[in-house]
Amino acid sequence: MLTLQGQEALRNADLVLGFTTVLNVVQPWLGDAEVRPMSYRDQEDVLEYAEGQVKAGKRCVVCCWGDLNVSARELLARVRRRAGAVELVPGISSVQVAMARTGISLEDSVFITLHKRADTASELEELVHYINEGRRHIILLPRPFDLMPAAIAQGLIDAGVPNDLPVTVYQRLTLEGEKRWSGGLRDCSEITEEFSDLSIMVFLTGTAPPEGR
Numbered sequence: 001m002l003t004l005q006g007q008e009a010l011r012n013a014d015l016v017l018g019f020t021t022v023l024n025v026v027q028p029w030l031g032d033a034e035v036r037p038m039s040y041r042d043q044e045d046v047l048e049y050a051e052g053q054v055k056a057g058k059r060c061v062v063c064c065w066g067d068l069n070v071s072a073r074e075l076l077a078r079v080r081r082r083a084g085a086v087e088l089v090p091g092i093s094s095v096q097v098a099m100a101r102t103g104i105s106l107e108d109s110v111f112i113t114l115h116k117r118a119d120t121a122s123e124l125e126e127l128v129h130y131i132n133e134g135r136r137h138i139i140l141l142p143r144p145f146d147l148m149p150a151a152i153a154q155g156l157i158d159a160g161v162p163n164d165l166p167v168t169v170y171q172r173l174t175l176e177g178e179k180r181w182s183g184g185l186r187d188c189s190e191i192t193e194e195f196s197d198l199s200i201m202v203f204l205t206g207t208a209p210p211e212g213r
């Protein structure tokens with residue numbers, strides 16, 4: 001799922017940054033570039049180092065999961081603050097993979113991300129709104145790890161959504177250990193096993209039937 005353009009960018013890079021788990025995935029495509037893993041805690045230090053390298057004429061690539069225009073705004077803003085002009089190389093989003101696994105189309109769906117620092121109450125409100133409206137399917141990114149599928153399902157039940165509303169949770173799409181869970185909202189709320197930080201939820205609440213079902 002790493003595009004040819006992504007591979008080329010990595011091959012031509014002098015410096016490659018990214019969270020460790022992301023770098024593990026692109027590892028086979030890294031050329032001779034210096035590799036700097038970062039964490040939430042030290043990302044500004046790593047980006048400051050990269051800023052110096054870019055000013056010295058080095059080509060720097062910052063990797064993120066999936067596509068950078070899907071719920072990666074915060075990282076992108078940090079990079080832009082340091083680098084000014086940034087070339088965006090589109091990727092393949094977990095949203096696209098979830099749609100392919102489920103058989104739904106973007107035009108019949110709504111995308112909501114909880115994966116951001118914000119007031120979550122309003123996002124759950126939005127989710128409840130689209131569920132009740134029943135026109136589109138919903139693709140939802142949970143928020144590791146305080147607002148994961150079980151807590152979201154409980155929040156929806158508390159908001160009056162029926163216990164048996166079907167929901168599917170995909171974990172680690174396209175990666176080793178990919179998993180799919182499908183069931184009703186109540187069963188989802190009772191799952192005690194920890195979900196992967198790479199989890200995405202699909203609610204088939206739209207009027208267009210999924211392809212092939």
Ligand SMILES: C[S@@+](CC[C@H](N)C(=O)[O-])C[C@H]1O[C@@H](n2cnc3c(N)ncnc32)[C@H](O)[C@@H]1O
Pocket residue numbers: 064065066067068069070071072092093094095115141142144170171172173174175197198199200
């Ligand atoms: C910061 S967002 C970035 C999304 C990414 N830009 C994309 O296009 O998929 C990270 C969240 O995306 C979702 N995600 C990314 N990769 C995934 C995968 N392989 N399987 C399931 N969910 C994934 C998870 O909800 C994860 O917490």
